Amino acid sequence: MSIELPPLAEVLANSHVVRLPMRVKFRGISQREALLIKGPAGWGEFSAFGEYEAEEASRWLAAGIEAAYQPFPEPLRTKIPVNATLPAVPANEVGSILDRYDAPHTIKIKVAEHGQDLQHDVARVAEARRLYPDAALRVDANMGWDIDEAVHALRKLSEFDLQYAEQPVPGIIGLAQVREKLRNAGIELKIAADEAVRKHTDPLEVSRLGAADLMVIKAQPLGGIQAVLEIAKQAELDVVVSSALDTSVGLAQAAALASALPELPYACGLSTGTLLADDVCADPLLATAGFLPVRRIEADVQKLQQHRPEDSRIQWWEKRVAQCYEQLTRA
Known part of the structure; x- marks a missing residue:
């Protein structure tokens, strides 16, 4: 990563898992799950598809952390x-x-x-x-x-x-x-x-x-x-x-x-x-x-609560974040 990783505990403490309904099945799924990260620069998203192993999914986590902790670049178009x-x-x-x-x-x-x-x-x-x-x-x-x-x-x-x-x-x-x-x-x-x-x-x-x-x-x-x-x-x-x-x-x-x-x-x-x-x-x-x-x-906040999945899915995503975070520390 191009930025210093924040502590894992901090990332998890500021994370929210959601499950959003879809209008039509896409990529074989009818509900989209994601973990959102609140950071000093704003919100980031980690939503690697479930079939991706930790090594590949870790790049998705890096992107989510970047968005939460770094400002977006100066836009050339609005x-x-x-x-x-x-x-x-x-x-x-x-x-x-x-x-x-x-x-x-x-x-x-x-x-x-x-x-x-x-x-x-x-x-x-x-x-x-x-x-x-x-x-x-x-x-x-x-x-x-x-x-x-x-x-x-x-x-x-x-x-x-x-x-x-x-x-x-x-x-x-x-x-x-x-x-x-x-x-x-x-x-x-x-x-x-x-x-x-x-x-x-x-x-x-x-x-x-x-x-x-x-x-x-x-x-x-x-x-x-x-x-x-x-x-x-x-x-x-x-x-x-x-x-x-x-x-x-x-x-x-x-x-x-x-x-x-x-x-x-x-x-x-x-x-x-x-x-x-x-x-x-x-x-x-x-x-x-x-x-x-x-x-x-x-x-x-209301949307995050409304679309919060069952605890087992939240635990699954938190475990996945930890696995991907470990991959990033090795990079």
Whole structure:
């Protein structure tokens, strides 16, 4: 970490665990749990997904501590262009989901969902294109295909004039192979690296191997704002800042990251607050006319109490913080 770690006891004493209901299932979950940290600079968020082991999740804790204990960098912009996020819903639900967004100019569409096939993806993308003929469309497979499946699917989906395809297959080598096969087939669809950046021990390997045209980066999984700014500087690739299904506290940190980047050529994936049925503050961080404001979030005491889970979950999160904290002390 770039800052001195506060005592673990202090972090835990100023932490609050919440469980927020979601409007629609996303990443296979219908409730989002997070641990919020109150510090001298404001609120930070630690919400690593449950399947992540302590070593990987420790970067999420580093980001939460950074947000709570360090001021955000000086912003270069006061609002961030953001995309709407369309889960892997049936085509007849596309309109109702996108209606929740205020004037979406960019739409990220989830594809390669377990239990679905390419026909479902094509129908979903086609409906989004029909309803929003002028919007920029991008698809996100979350590593759901193998190489041959990805090439086949993206050849079909590219007919809908996609802006880019995000992480169609696992790993950096797989990305490079998909990108090369598409180019050889005369398809110039851009490839974005997401999990290949935040799950790899060396995120800059994506750039060195020419595996992607741009990087999707998240503040929490990569260790916080300062760590991400350094990665983006060294990678020399276009960057899209995205959320990790954060509460408004985490979204505020991600927006501060986006506001500090020298260039921001693409809309960012920071409008996921609409996927939550409730939030941790009275005034959630939501987009207006396709733009998200850059501002700190103050958690609401009543919301924290309202969404406090059972004691066993609080103990689970506190134990996880201790395990991740130990990893940070070794770094």
